[in-house]
Amino acid sequence: MSRIAEFLFRRRGGAGWHWTDVFTWFWLIGGLIVMFGPALWLVNSSFKTPAALAEFPPTVLPYVTAEAIVEGYEEPLQLFEVRNDDGSVRVLAEVRRLGTVAQMVDPANPGEIIRVNIRNRTPKRSIAFALDNYVQPFLAFDFFLYLRNSVFVTVVATLITLLTNSMAAFALSKYNFRGRSAVMMLIVATLMVPLSVILVPLYSVISAMGLFNSLWGVILPTVATPTGVFMLRQYMLTIPDELIEAARMDKASEWQIYWRIILPLTAPALAVLAIFSVVWRWNDFLWPLIVLSRKEVYTLQVGLNTYAGELNVQWHYILAMTVVTMIPVVLVFIFLQRFITTGIAGSGLK
């Protein structure tokens, strides 16, 4: 036994295990379970039927109980495996249950009621993924609409953010004009003004513009991100001014310089901002919650919250739709996580 332990915990170089090594692996493995576990459990649960979800203790795999339509009964009856006194097993359907005695019938011979002690029977179950959880919210509820709204907000807001932020960053990095430092100060100051501080007046501005219950009311206030302007400006400062001078010699207009020279050279920073913006806008909650009060304009986040806040939470639908809401962000995580982590480590913004 100790040999095996020695083998398992042997370290390269054979220096033996310092307590910090043990702790490191405890922290990493623990982190793996704690960080991914909850989301995986949610995905796992989203494939279960309402009946399976109500079960305690819950099973790992999604089971459904088998049912059969029996002659003489309107509703489908649940099937059980019943152990007979002689040890043989047969499948019966339950008609009703009275205390510890179940009244059952043989589906092949529905005339005769058989009384069975409930200790002698187990539900007949099979593994089945409840894909209905994913289909129904799109067909019977408005989730398709919410999904479309979310995609619209995310795509449009990101495009406008990239355009306005890069234009502003270009002006702030490549031109000398009066008031430039004042503008920079103003943008720095915005960092101090989170949404929660200007909720009421911003709401009145949006209402006055007739943007209440409009997706544009969600999009517009978010596009002038100070972090985006900063990030792009820092990047553009590294582009040599000689390029611009040369272009001016060749009679390029300022707009062409911006569009043809600066923007392509800023592509890496733009890509990082685009990733950030997509995640930000997809995840936005408080502001859409305030601006959108009609179901037709809900985004996924607001719609999910509304359904989850109802008195009778239909968890099987909520879980499936939460998974759908997670998908874009998980894709970003899998394919683009590296850009984000290096972006944050480099600039400390989120």
Added chain:
Amino acid sequence: MGDVRNGIATRAGAMLLAPVGWLANVFDAPLRMLQRRTGSNGMAVFFLAPNMLVFGIFVLFPLVINILYSMTGGGALFLGDRTFVGADQYGRLFSCGSYLDPKSCTEDLFWIAVWNTLTFVVLQVAMMVAVALVTALVLNRELRARSFWRAVFFFPVLLSPVVVGLIWRWILQRQGLLNLMVFEAGGTPVNWLVERNWAFAATIMVSVWAHVGFYALILLAGLQAIPKDLYEAAEMDGTRPMRVFWRITLPLLAPNLLVVLVLTLIRAVQIFDEVYVLTGGGPGTSTLFLTQYIYEVGFASLLRNPGLASAASILMGAVLVVLTLIQLGIARRNEQRGKTR
């Protein structure tokens, strides 16, 4: 940013720009005419305009009229229709028998929210910084597949607050995964989100879970910036690891720790989304925090009072401004120290 400059990013950027490429030519003729009037340097104003317009309308203007809002009363939405009440809204927020006892206050919910937020901030920030530091230290060791482990801790950062709230509601519910574990371990299941103290603890745990990867990343960057030769020198002197940590790692990480501390503080004061989805401020008012108070007084409750919400938001804003100024001060000092080093 330098290592981001690579093939995929450039291609992604190019793909984003390609379909709208023709716009450049469409806009070019009128903009050339504009440029003839303004001169090359004058075009700066044109480039700044869209961003500053949005910024002015949706940030600056609301910020200014927020102060006016907080001095008006009634339920009307537009400033013109509202009656001027001076400092009455602030007076209402602060009229209190004893600030320690929210029940003695006119706006008892405000003070409940203030004390809840304060408790939350102290506990959550302490826990966040501690867990982020340990995670960063672990990730800074010689690991195989470090970027994988870094990603593990970063994963929840990208999830939306609504998703985070729902994931944990599902786990903490009466018949959830956590109670299954308690049950398997032989304990009695607890109704985590219905018992006041457990619900409060849950808000802290969940918000740490959701954001710790972000702060761990900042600290990790700080750790990796510590010169390696310091550690080599310490090893040659045979310094014990704990002493190395206290004498080298911690002092050199201090600037980053301070940044993380202030950033966590700023975020914790504004906590809303995850908690709103997880507990809805309940049970009762035990997880009612300031932003939710502002939201409910301003928008959600039947007795809406935008002026009061506005006054409360300005008080919260004042706290945040102080915290942000401290943050900017630290950032500047770090920058200068970096230059002299």
